[in-house]
Amino acid sequence: xQEVTQIPAALSVxxxxxxxLNCSFTDSAIYNLQWFRQDPxxxxxxxxxxxxxxxxxxxxxxxxxxxxxxGRSTLYIAASQPGDSATxxxxxxxxxxxxxxxxxKGTKLSVKP
Amino acid sequence: DAGVIxxxxxxxxxxxxxxxxxxxxxxxxxxLFWYRQTMMRGLELLIYFNNNVPIDDSGMPEDRxxxxxxxxxxxxxxxxxxxxxxxxxxxxxxxxxxxEAFFGQGTRLTVV
Numbered sequence: 279x280q281e282v283t284q285i286p287a288a289l290s291v292x293x294x295x296x297x298x299l300n301c302s303f304t305d306s307a308i309y310n311l312q313w314f315r316q317d318p319x320x321x322x323x324x325x326x327x328x329x330x331x332x333x334x335x336x337x338x339x340x341x342x343x344x345x346x347x348x349g350r351s352t353l354y355i356a357a358s359q360p361g362d363s364a365t366x367x368x369x370x371x372x373x374x375x376x377x378x379x380x381x382x383k384g385t386k387l388s389v390k391p
Numbered sequence: 392d393a394g395v396i397x398x399x400x401x402x403x404x405x406x407x408x409x410x411x412x413x414x415x416x417x418x419x420x421x422x423l424f425w426y427r428q429t430m431m432r433g434l435e436l437l438i439y440f441n442n443n444v445p446i447d448d449s450g451m452p453e454d455r456x457x458x459x460x461x462x463x464x465x466x467x468x469x470x471x472x473x474x475x476x477x478x479x480x481x482x483x484x485x486x487x488x489x490x491e492a493f494f495g496q497g498t499r500l501t502v503v
Contacts, residue, residue: 312491321395321482322494367434377424377484377492378447381434 280305284368284382291358292390299353299385301368306346309373313342313353316365316384325366326353358389395495397483403501409471412498415464416485424492425458425468426482434482440466473502 281304291297301311310329314322326335326342328351334343341354355362365386369379396415404410416423424439438448440460448458455474460466470477480499486492 310491314494319499321496322484324491324493327491369434377422377486378439379424379434379436379492383433 280308280370280372280380282368282370282380282382284366284385286385287383288386288388290388290390293358293360295358295389296354296356297358297387299355299366299368299387301351301353301382303349303351303370303380306349308346309371309378311342311344311351312369312371312379313340313351314367314369316367318364322367355387358387360389360391363387363389395483395485395493397481397495397498399498400496401499401501403503404473406474406502407472408502409469410473410477410500410502412468412481412483412500414466414468414483414495416466416483417493418464420485420487420490420493421463422486422492423460423466424484424486425466426484426494428480428482428497429478437468470500473500475502478502 283302285300312327313325316322328335328344339356344351365384367384368382372378398413422441425437426434428434437450438458443460458468478501480497482494482497484492484494
């Protein structure tokens with residue numbers, strides 16, 4: 279059974295720091311991997327999607343990497359800002375239909391001004 | 392497009408009552424998903440539909456839960472009878488063959 283783990287559960291950093299969020303999964307047979315952002319009381323916003331054949335994706339200050347063989351992904355946030363404060367969720371797509379996702383429990387990020 | 396639309400945003404009901412959550416997917420999307428989020432268990436897939444047909448309902452916790460998709464633009468998740476442990480945020484998401492899943496804002500359900 280696929281399990282997704284995110285470490286750390288919570289992270290607090292000063293503004294301007296670069297940081298890395300970690301995600302691991304137990305079964306490498308994935309269709310793709312997604313990183314989401316969730317603000318308190320809100321829905322999920324997709325940040326980056328990495329297909330199983332890709333190694334990384336970049337969007338602005340965000341860079342996500344994928345190592346399927348080791349069951350790991352990282353989300354790198356450069357020059358963090360207070361507006362980056364949110365919970366970041368990693369999810370692996372099992373295929374069938376895009377959106378058949380197994381989620382980690384998230385990393386709650388707080389960026390202090 | 393307005394995105395995935397869920398209603399109501401908040402629902403408070405008494406134990407034993409029937410609860411119906413509603414979802415309007417993004418037009419043109421052919422897959423629809425219902426997720427539940429709790430502090431203890433995080434986000435869990437309950438059921439998903441492809442072209443209005445239920446494909447996998449293995450995540451539905453009990454027979455008290457049922458979901459329907461009568462047409463491509465509407466789905467419901469019903470809990471009957473509701474129990475306090477059903478309190479959670481319920482999310483609907485939709486996708487197409489060419490896009491990732493887009494999530495609605497969720498329905499926060501409280502059963503007292």
